[in-house]
Amino acid sequence: xxxxxxxxxxxxxxxxxPVAFWCNPISGHNTLYWYLQNLGQGPELLIRYENxxxxxxxxxxxxxFSAERLKGVDSTLKIQPAELGDSAVYLCASSPQGTGELxxxxxxxxxxx
Amino acid sequence: xxxxDQPTEMTATEGAIVQINCTYQTSGFNGLFWYQxxxxxxxxxxxxxxxxxxxxxxxxSSFLSRSKGYSYLLLKELQMKDSASYLCAVEGxxxxxxxFGTGTQLKVEL
Numbered sequence: 564x565x566x567x568x569x570x571x572x573x574x575x576x577x578x579x580x581p582v583a584f585w586c587n588p589i590s591g592h593n594t595l596y597w598y599l600q601n602l603g604q605g606p607e608l609l610i611r612y613e614n615x616x617x618x619x620x621x622x623x624x625x626x627x628f629s630a631e632r633l634k635g636v637d638s639t640l641k642i643q644p645a646e647l648g649d650s651a652v653y654l655c656a657s658s659p660q661g662t663g664e665l666x667x668x669x670x671x672x673x674x675x676x
Numbered sequence: 677x678x679x680x681d682q683p684t685e686m687t688a689t690e691g692a693i694v695q696i697n698c699t700y701q702t703s704g705f706n707g708l709f710w711y712q713x714x715x716x717x718x719x720x721x722x723x724x725x726x727x728x729x730x731x732x733x734x735x736x737s738s739f740l741s742r743s744k745g746y747s748y749l750l751l752k753e754l755q756m757k758d759s760a761s762y763l764c765a766v767e768g769x770x771x772x773x774x775x776f777g778t779g780t781q782l783k784v785e786l
């Protein structure tokens with residue numbers, strides 16, 4: 564069974580540029596999460612989807628961050644414009660409906676110069 | 677909201693036993709997870725506790741006391757490959773929302 568797939572693995576951009584991350588969850592997993600992880604810290608939730616509905620986006624900085632999961636399968640997280648403080652690893656995770664056990668992707672490491 | 681506290685770093689010797697503590701204060705509680713994360717890799721699931729008591733899984737065990745807001749992860753017969761960050765995460769606060777602690781960086785030495 565394929566795991567959670569994320570791309571790109573690494574991205575280096577200059578500040579004020581846009582960037583997008585893509586995530587394909589495990590087949591059949593209805594719940595999809597985007598987390599942000601800074602070095603030496605635990606993951607912090609940005610947004611959680613149940614199918615195509617964003618059920619928790621309270622931590623998403625909506626002035627510059629956006630996300631979508633149009634068909635309830637894969638998802639895209641966008642930052643526009645990026646700031647220096649956005650440098651972090653962006654983790655995507657999925658879980659079967661009704662469970663809290665998360666399956667994480669390898670993450671997308673963003674460096675903003 | 678959720679407040680989760682765990683030590684930042686711990687060091688232990690190969691072959692020994694180490695206990696990593698986690699305390700939490702939450703507005704809702706469904707269960708508590710422990711994840712392992714090696715440097716540069718994604719977190720992976722270790723254990724899940726819903727009821728009070730000890731859950732044993734091979735060299736790893738996890739304990740929960742809901743009344744005390746306390747959990748620990750016990751690692752036995754430590755191996756060098758156990759050097760990693762161990763994340764305590766609380767499920768609650770609506771739906772399956774999972775809130776992570778900052779993680780405990782464990783270093784296993786010879």
